[in-house]
Amino acid sequence: MTTATRTKTTSPHAADSHDLIRVHGARVNNLQDVSIEIPKRRLTVFTGVSGSGKSSLVFSTIAAESQRLINETYSTFVQGFMPTQARPEVDVLEGLTTVITVDQQRMGADPRSTVGTATDASAMLRILFSRLGQPHIGSPQAFSFNVASISGAGAVAIERAGRTVKERRSFSITGGMCPRCEGRGAVSDIDLTQLYDDSKSLADGAFTIPGWKSDSFWTVRVYAESGFVDPNKPIRKYTKKELNDFLYKEPTKVKVDGVNLTYEGLIPKVQKSFLAKDPDALQPHIRAFVDRAVTFTTCPECDGTRLSELARSSRISGINIADACAMQISDLAEWVRGLDEPSVAPLLAALGHTLDSFVEIGLGYLSLERPSGTLSGGEAQRVKMIRHLGSALTDVTYVFDEPTIGLHPHDIQRMNDLLRQLRDKGNTVLVVEHKPETIVIADHVVDLGPGAGTGGGTVCFEGTVEGLRASGTITGRHFDDRAAVKEDVRKPTGTLEIRGATTHNLQDVDVDIPLGVLCVVTGVAGSGKSSLVHGSIPRGTEVVSVDQGAIRGSRRSNPATYTGLLDPIRKAFAKTNGVKPALFSANSEGACPNCNGVGVIYTDLAIMAGVATTCEECEGKRYQASVLEYHLGGRDISEVLAMSVTEAEEFFGAGEAHIPAAHAILGRLADVGLGYLSLGQPLTTLSGGERQRLKLATHMAEKGGVYVLDEPTAGLHLADVEQLLGLLDRLVDSGKSVIVVEHHQAVMAHADWIIDLGPGAGHDGGRIVFEGTPADLVAARSTRTGEHLAAYVGS
Secondary structure (H helix, E strand, C coil): CCCCCCCCCCCCCHHHHCCEEEEEEECCCCCCCEEEEEECCCEEEEECCCCCCHHHHHHHHHHHHHHHHHHCCCCHHHHCCCCCCCCCCEEEEECCCCEEEECCCCCCCCCCCEHHHHHCHHHHHHHHHHHHCECCCCCHHHHCCCCCCEEEEEEEEEEECCEEEEEEEEEEECCCECCCCCCCCEEEEECHHHCECCCCCHHHCCECCCCCCCCCCCCHHHHHCCCCCCCCCCHHHCCHHHHHHHHHCCCEEEEECCEEEEECCHHHHHHHHHHCCCHHHCCHHHHHHHHHHEEEEECCCCCCCCECHHHHHCEECCEEHHHHHHCEHHHHHHHHHCCCCHHHHHHHHHHHHHHHHHHHCCCCCCECCCEHHHCCHHHHHHHHHHHHCCCCCCCCEEEEECCCCCCCHHHHHHHHHHHHHHHHCCCEEEEECCCHHHHCCCCEEEEEECCCHHHCCEEEEEECHHHHHCCCCHHHHHCCCCCCCCCCCCCCCEEEEEEEECCCCCCCEEEEEEECCEEEEECCCCCCHHHHHHHCCCCCCCEEEECCCCCCCCCCCCHHHHCCCHHHHHHHHHHHHCCCHHHHCCCCCCECCCCCCCCEEEECCCCCCCEEEECCCCCCCCECCCHHHCCECCECHHHHHCCEHHHHHHHCCCHHHCCHHHHHHHHHHHHCCCCCCECCCCHHHCCHHHHHHHHHHHHCCCCCCEEEEECCCCCCCHHHHHHHHHHHHHHHHCCCEEEEECCCHHHHHHCCEEEEEECCCHHHCCEEEEEECHHHHHHHCCCHHHHHHHHHHCC
């Protein structure tokens, strides 16, 4: 082997001078002309209070512009199929490299999407079984629960030497889909009593489906005027044929008032209208209807595996593909390593590497059959990281959004090692983070602030971690904050008994959760905390549950509409001015006719980035000019929506504009630290931490004795955590019971009672390893949580 000799050059190469990402004059969202230089091939952490502009700088400016520039390298034909992106509002952006974004967006909740399909592990497993499985049943698609088995035959006409020859042809596709549940693993039954009242006729309003009004052209009138059923006869008196046509008829064209419409049976129509959609995307009242009307049970034919009997009959060493997908990934990795078959060695190596990456990243407790929609934000983010570990790419910019969310202090060290690995391969790593354990490993820190919303958007500090500690910024001052273990704990007023809990990985758990106190449930990721708290609390308990599910909302949604604040405000405006409440909704009669109440006009330029310009008619106020002539307390509706929560709380608290219902909602928003938000700010512009607290404020209004919060510190700055602890104390002091699933040591130290699950994740967890006060946990140091909490409080 020969090696080339290198000549040493004295002067630096021009290409080596591009070692900074330069941002000059960034004004996206609340950024106030931010100019900054970020070193390449280093780990840079962006800190600051929630809503200070971190994501606006990292995701909406740097990552967005890199993506836009990459998209522009494709042909105009290809760009026509891609989402168009406008150039971020920034004067200069230099030194960008290809950006790979690993965010916290929940993975699609499609019922067919699993951890295996999302990471290509299932695809490799299918190839493995198609090559080694006995008996051999076909190609990889014979093991796919997304491919149905199809066969067909018929005559085809072929032109041959000027003559038309007819030949018989047949084809067949062997898929792995279970024919009963169509690859979903569950079958649904519809409770007909929730769809209609069979003692009434259609003309008398028999339907009880939300939104199906008797004059509705597309729903009720299609049935009433189709000619298939008698609209004046009670449904229970239908003949067998009428009932069959009413419930199951195939799509058929009918004429109603001279208009061609499609008539189909009620059950397929309900399935298409409601059941085919992601339940999380449905409006709350529609979701409540679906929950009432539909019961899901495990498919009796495939026993929930989603696969056909044929796919389950092929085995390797006694294991079929359903067994392999149901295994814990750490066990599956061991099984794959035990297969010695030279003919598929490259495949086994690639599959083994993917499965080992799961274990390395702390997700070895999952199984490939786990539906991807059930993963938490932190788990989803780490699943997306799998494909980047071991990648041969270098000089790439990786952007992470709070990668430590959902991680126990024990797992954070592992995540830090992964971030360092990516950097050491010559990549630029940008991390938005609140946890001091991750900030401390940064080569460079950028602190944004000083406040949130309009009070933030400026760079308060740039430099090393030591410099941040001495900087005097909010992050610097709180960086070494350590909550002391609570000495005087509250006494419980009762207990909530859980007996024989076996949800997911829980191993016949018996536990008494104390009521009337702040109870924190801890344990490593995957130890069974959410299964215990969300899956095992007895039904009928007055529980208000605040999970990590994302807030859904369009540009038209804002804090006022999401919290229900706008309803009492609209009614007060209408009553004072003697007009209809609908006039004061920008989504209804009061909307500006030019922009339809959006406030901006979108111009679609096909493959070029669309342009959004402020509506000239309403000047971005979203309302008709005539609506703005109506006042309440000297302000019009657009001026009210432009107020901050703090201003509005004062405005609606006394005087002519005193509205108790609105004042109560605003008080809750101020309690969770959102006093700076403007009432009309689109939900799409809120940060993750702001959305989490907005949801918490909304749930606080619900009537219930027990509040269950799943990681309420997600997206919160160290300074915001103090405010959250104050809020939890106020809830407990008002007579509520608060159960918190949490990894943040400050919340653990502040608890009255701790229930620790473990000792490990998956089948190594699911047991109670400690119950008692935080002081006892620190003194015993018998669990991983105890060790980390003791180190945190400096005990």
